[in-house]
Amino acid sequence: MKLCSIASGSSGNCIFAGSETTSLLVDAGISGKRTEAGLNSLNRTVKELDGILITHEHIDHIQGLGVLARRYQTPIYATGGTIEALKRCTGLGKFPDGIFHKIYADEPFEIGDIRIQPFAISHDAAEPVGYRMESCGKAMAIATDLGIYNDYIIRHLKGLNAVLLEANHDENMLAVGPYPYPLKQRIAGAKGHLSNTMAGHLLCEILHDDLKDVLLGHLSKENNYEALAFETVACEVTTGDNPYRSSDFHIAVAKRSEVSPLIEV
Secondary structure, three states: OEEEEEEOOOOOOEEEEEOOOOEEEEOOOOOHHHHHHHHHHOOOOHHHOOEEEOOOOOHHHHOOHHHHHHHHOOOEEEEHHHHHHHHOOHHHOOOOOOOEEEEOOOOOEEEOOEEEEEEEOOOOOOOOEEEEEEEOOEEEEEEOOOOOOOHHHHHHOOOOOEEEEEOOEOHHHHHHOOOOHHHHHHHHOOOOOOEHHHHHHHHHHHOOOOOOEEEEEOOOOOOOOHHHHHHHHHHHHHHOOOOOOHHHOEEEEOOOOOOOOOEEO
């Protein structure tokens, strides 16, 4: 299986996930041109996509979706609540008839040779989900926009070989930063975003010998930076109540506007 962040952050999110024979996008929060360029760098094209999986309807996850849908007729997979929210987003334009495929949290489905398990996440959106994907005995997941995590989330992230995990903000930077207080409350709240520290705590819960690649994503431009996210998560892993050190596996940070190195498991 293959995983690559084409763009990640509060200004736009787009992730490639696939196998040798199946190509998927998770979210389309950047322009069609940037999406095409990112896929081309992986020797893939938008035209050959087998589906676009949408986590939720916030603009940094769907900005380019309308253009891709009309230009390529790529099937779009999302929960019922997300589909209805997408249809109300007038800025996306009109979607082609029959392009939406309704999915449900905790009900697996297959696209090509990939088995996909959506799981519910805590975020201030209509019906948001993360995605776990499995193929040929390997598993990976995309888990961002997590206000909180619990045993349910941990269960869906157990046994992975690779994960893209949210490390959105540093708690101190958010507290003293320029955002108005209500926005700070939203970001730090139960339906907001996962901090660097909490990302480290969650990672400690899902570590095992075969988890080899961790990609930290959805970093806030104003309340985080790459080195801080990396060091905080690495420290939590090394000092946490687990038998591992951060050097035991590969941790990287997804770039805001650059294609990250391809992860293959």
